[in-house]
Amino acid sequence: MRSDGVLNAFAGHEFAEPALLRQALTHRSAGSPHNERLEFLGDALVSQFVAEVLYRCWPGADEGALTRARAELVRESALAGIARTLDIGPKLVLGPGEMKTGGHRRDSILADAVEALVAAIYLDAGFDACRAAVLPWFEPLLAALPAPNKVGKDAKTRLQEWLQGRQHPLPVYALLHEGGEDHARVFRIRCTLATPALCTEGEGSSRRAAEQQAAEAALKEIEA
Structure with missing residues (x-):
């Protein structure tokens, strides 16, 4: 200035x-x-x-x-x-x-x-x-x-590819909770893997967003 x-x-x-x-x-x-x-x-x-x-x-x-x-x-x-x-x-x-x-x-x-x-x-x-x-x-x-081969792919896609690459069953997503006002909906989703045995949860303003968060949590658990 x-x-x-x-x-x-x-x-x-x-x-x-x-x-x-x-x-x-x-x-x-x-x-x-x-x-x-x-x-x-x-x-x-x-x-x-x-x-x-x-x-x-x-x-x-x-x-x-x-x-x-x-x-x-x-x-x-x-x-x-x-x-x-x-x-x-x-x-x-x-x-x-x-x-x-x-x-x-x-x-x-x-x-x-x-x-x-x-x-x-x-x-x-x-x-x-x-x-x-x-x-x-x-x-x-x-x-x-x-990594270059992961850029632009959302968490659900990356999780599915990781499981398919190892011939593991695909994840199962289940709705645990849906609530809130119309302008502020809240969804909670559980992601369950058979192999490796793992359950994670995600929350978001839409079912898709909650699923993505749950998948991201599963990937972090796997990578850890």
């Missing part, structure tokens, strides 16, 4: 053109210039940076695994998580309506702002500087990815 109140440094980059940073953080609800055009450019840049790092880090992965991994890293919730790490929300410029409804916390707005910020850094400092500034944002997400 300069002494005149203009924000000119953010996320490790000092902007030669602070107007680019302000535009990147301005939602269309606040008027023009807003960040939609920057978001378009940033989306392409993020995809390229992530594709390159996956290509280098996973030399044995096929195209399908690389594509699924890239989709995991650049999806809305992942970018919104980066935005929260960077503390972008409080710095967003929003219109009165979006401010009233908590737009600075909404995943879609936060993810768009990350892409716009990437484009702003690129336009301000060039490709190499942008790449150097942005790739560290994705390092924790990259480190948290499962």
Whole structure:
């Protein structure tokens, strides 16, 4: 922040053109210039940076695994998580309506702002500087990815494949509880395996979500 109140440094980059940073953080609800055009450019840049790092880090992965991994890293919730790490929300410029409804916390707005910020850094400092500034944002997400052959597969699918690969019986899912108000349903599911003998439970706002949680718990037990 300069002494005149203009924000000119953010996320490790000092902007030669602070107007680019302000535009990147301005939602269309606040008027023009807003960040939609920057978001378009940033989306392409993020995809390229992530594709390159996956290509280098996973030399044995096929195209399908690389594509699924890239989709995991650049999806809305992942970018919104980066935005929260960077503390972008409080710095967003929003219109009165979006401010009233908590737009600075909404995943879609936060993810768009990350892409716009990437484009702003690129336009301000060039490709190499942008790449150097942005790739560290994705390092924790990259480190948290499962093995290439597991990326993009949900817990139920991974559990089924693990069991089938060893010719074990498939899991049985049973509903233990369903309750709550219409707008806040709660489901509890039990996942039972015959081999290895194991029972786990999961809870979620839908039956599918609860089954996924129970399957994830079973996988963790197996891997442990």
